[in-house]
Amino acid sequence: MTRACIIGAGGLGGPIALALAAAGWRLRVVDPDRVELSNLQRQIQFATADIGQPKAAALAALVRARHPGASIEALDTRFEASTADAITAGVDVVLDGTDDPATKFAVGDHAVARGLPCVIAGVLRYGGTVFAGAPDAACYRCLFEDPPGADQAPSCADAGVLGAACAVIGGLAARAALGLALDQRGAGTITVVEDLRRGCRPRTIPFDPRPGCACGAARVHRTASTR
Amino acid sequence: MAKVRIPTPLRKFTDGKEEVIAAGASVRAVIDELERMHPGIKTKICDDSGAVRKFINLFANEEDVRFLQAMDTPLTDKDELSIVPAIAGG
Numbered sequence A: 001m002t003r004a005c006i007i008g009a010g011g012l013g014g015p016i017a018l019a020l021a022a023a024g025w026r027l028r029v030v031d032p033d034r035v036e037l038s039n040l041q042r043q044i045q046f047a048t049a050d051i052g053q054p055k056a057a058a059l060a061a062l063v064r065a066r067h068p069g070a071s072i073e074a075l076d077t078r079f080e081a082s083t084a085d086a087i088t089a090g091v092d093v094v095l096d097g098t099d100d101p102a103t104k105f106a107v108g109d110h111a112v113a114r115g116l117p118c119v120i121a122g123v124l125r126y127g128g129t130v131f132a133g134a135p136d137a138a139c140y141r142c143l144f145e146d147p148p149g150a151d152q153a154p155s156c157a158d159a160g161v162l163g164a165a166c167a168v169i170g171g172l173a174a175r176a177a178l179g180l181a182l183d184q185r186g187a188g189t190i191t192v193v194e195d196l197r198r199g200c201r202p203r204t205i206p207f208d209p210r211p212g213c214a215c216g217a218a219r220v221h222r223t224a225s226t227r
Numbered sequence B: 001m002a003k004v005r006i007p008t009p010l011r012k013f014t015d016g017k018e019e020v021i022a023a024g025a026s027v028r029a030v031i032d033e034l035e036r037m038h039p040g041i042k043t044k045i046c047d048d049s050g051a052v053r054k055f056i057n058l059f060a061n062e063e064d065v066r067f068l069q070a071m072d073t074p075l076t077d078k079d080e081l082s083i084v085p086a087i088a089g090g
Helices: A013-022 A055-066 A084-088 A101-114 A163-183 B008-013 B027-037
Strands: A003-007 A026-030 A072-075 A093-096 A118-124 A127-133 A189-193 A203-206 B002-005 B019-022 B056-060 B079-085
Touching: A003 A013, A003 A084, A013 A026, A013 A055, A013 A163, A026 A055, A055 A072, A084 A101, A093 A101, A093 A163, A101 A118, A101 A127, A118 A163, A127 A163, A163 A189, A189 B079, A203 B079, B002 B027, B008 B079, B019 B027
Parallel strands: A003 A026, A003 A093, A026 A072, A093 A118, B002 B079
Antiparallel strands: A118 A127, A127 A189, A189 A203, B002 B019, B056 B079
């Protein structure tokens, strides 16, 4: 049985957890925050009664209610250097659905250091992206070398997000994790959904390891004809 | 000339447009034309030295321009330039 940890139990973590639990995965969901009224528009796994509850525990309770046999653990913890090893202990795949650029890069770096396949998803307004990486394939820093500054990457709270966009991007993130667990399918790609108002047209773009990247993955250039 | 795909965080510069046609025979020229058409957008894509910011990637017809000729990658009116930034929301 595949084991995964999901960093962030919000707009993306919810649909990711529901999809992977339904696929029979053993899950660990991690989030230090509590449910707020303003979350409910996009974090549809939560109800008004959950306000004030820890997000990870509330999400785990919903998953157990839908899938009584599900194995899901909730950690009311922030992903950081001092907690990363405990959070990822024993897992086969790491997924990030947080709303913090620094955490996304930290999750990507930790996955490289521990040799774990990794999915990093982001959503904003009407679209988003899903990165998929694995050992010996390109890593998150092969694609983006450094995190954006606070004024360079608006959050959902700042710029807004369509609730349905979270479900679409979360579903694509779960699909990416299933591919990585199967045979590292999709490793070294980013899937882009640009604007759901104009239809759901995900584009998956392969990319190569960046020369000099700390991950050390070897470049095997994939031309359009070999994809 | 190329069709440029504008990511969500930069659409405030393009009146909400998802795609923009910009003249230019290279990535650099297309970005410069984009700036002429939509002032302020270039500094969001490039740093003071003119290099692409490290949390943004450019793809010409889904090929990473870093592995082509970077900002000097040629473009024609049949080409598409995608601007893909790291998206923070979740």
